[in-house]
Amino acid sequence: MKRTIQQYILFTFRSILFWVLAFSFMIVIRYFGIFEEKGVSILPKYELPLIDLLSYVAISAIPFGIFYAFVEFLFDRFLAKNLALGVIVFTKNFIYLVILIFLVSYVVEYSGYMLDVSLEEERGWWRTNKTFWSIMIYFVVASLVFSFIKIANEKFGRGVFFKMLTGRYRKPKEEQRIFMFLDLKASTTIAENLGHYTYSQLIQDCFYDLNVIVRKYDAEIYQYVGDEAVLTWSYKRGIKRNNAVELYFGFLDRITSRSVYYQEKYGLIPEFKAGIHGGTLMVTEVGSVKKEIAYHGDVINTTARIQSQCNTYHANVLISEALLQKLELPEKYHTQKIDDLLLKGKSKTVTIYSIDKVARVGDSS
Template sequence: MYGLVQATRGAGGMDARLERRLRLFAILVVVSVVASVAFAFARGYTSLAGIAVGVAYGVLLTIPIAGISLFVLQGPMRPWLGGLSFTAGLMVRSAIFAAIIVPTLYFQLGSVIAGVPVDPAHKGFWVNIAFAVVFVILANLIIGIANIIGPRALLNFVSGRYHAPIEENRFVLFVDIAGSTGLAERLGGVGIHRLLDRTFRLLTLAVVDYRGEVLDYVGDEVIVTWREDGGAIECRPLRCFMAMRDELARASDQLQREFGAVPRIRGALHFGPVIIGEIGDVKRAIVFNGDVMNTAARLEELSRNVDGGFLVSRAAMERFNSPPPFAVRDLGRLPIRGRNDGIDVVGIGTPAPV
């Protein structure tokens, strides 16, 4: 099974992380250039030379700042930075960005590149610094908030997509940490929390690869969803679950050394109409409701007694636009709590340890 996952994983979007970063990089560069030009206009620099200086500063500052943020801080430094508090992480990022902003503005590199004479008196230095610092802090806050609630959730809140509840067809994947109760008894409260945090971070890599959306973490479970059109492509939810197991397998040595255990996962996938909408006041959230959510959760419970530890409803299988990436076996109709007629399901063809 492990080799099969390795062979098929790339077809489901191994470049999704890079694609996401490049898309965000392009957006940040464009927004920064527009903001820099607007700032130049606000200060009365409306000539072509003034616009050129604004564009130059926007590019000079954003390319290294966005590049470091997305490809270093969100890359090799992500585990270390993720271990810091929100405020500490914000301070680290701000300090790095200040090291780029201050010399760029002090030496007036934007003017130099645009071919405009520099101001030897540095009259506008502190005004420019203030604007750059405010812009960077706001960008950092947005990135930090997006990391807390999820970038898609932030975009949905801003756009008001689910301000009034709507119905969408969704794939819903429930993933559970097997044997978490025993692990909690052995590791203690703090230890199991650290293990769950590390495990969920690893599982999230697969979610990003296969363009899913983390809906919530509930105890030792993570819930992932896809819209119908995105999830149907190349069986992304199925590939995502197998990639999750792959991530845990690759990190097994490190997890064993640190925690004395390697988490194993079970899961279940279902598909159907879900009611999505904002709810709450003091702590507003976007929630998913409906029979699909309940059925997916109960299928996950059933997966504990099935070889392979993974169940897929027939309703989900019929929505994919290509054959599954691994062998499956028809398990027929299983009785399920809350449904008198049961539900048709399939399982993984080759059992995996659970």
């Protein structure tokens, strides 16, 4: 809950910042008379200095930014799973448009002064006012831009979209990253029992639950490969608050909290196994038609092979010793050395540990 609140506050701050900039850009255009109607003077028509106007605009943008973030949060939390992306974008922008019309219609004096719209008309004036609708279109376009940035950020991972825009990965870059390979247990048996359609629904539900908690632990989803998800962190974020380990158990708690749903719909409660490892590798852009960020190096191969040992040692989570030593796991976790393994394709052994959560007294699980 604490992490969710922190993320919501951070997103609200970003929303406010975006709308302060959008409102300010609009008022600058109006202030200098850009795009004015034919025959109308383009000289500044506001009596207040521009800096004072921008201050008022910033203040007025704050409640809208808070409202915008709240609507986005509600859609992401409760509706994103069941609605198509296009429907979500259209519905949200329709809500914003209605709220804007309401605010401008009822906060007449202030809105008219700030937007430079003549409001000396009876209620419903906005239906035929061209200047008003040009401003509304501006806000709708700004909202679409915000949605596009948010979608792109979710597609590529937090911060990756901006790095692609700036060309950071046009040439391969060396980075330290942590990876987790998360795989459904007994997937072949489950697929045979459920059938391919119901099995696909199960995977869809599991990965939706994964997405719900990913942001809480500062993780990025690198790939979905069948019933397997590959997650990654920068080394700093993965080690911070033990995110690289906490995510697995947070995901486990999420699945457990919805165990009744899974049991009723699929007749089972899905279980996952994970392999975790970190180190130095190369990051670069690949492709031109379907451009994406790719990671190349031994770290990924080693992580995959660590995960493949989960069945052999009947473990839920396996982690390399090199990464485990970087973490400061609390007492609620129990670690046990598995062995010094010579993984396939490796010339040196890799020491692997299992991680389990210590059951508390009175815990039925």
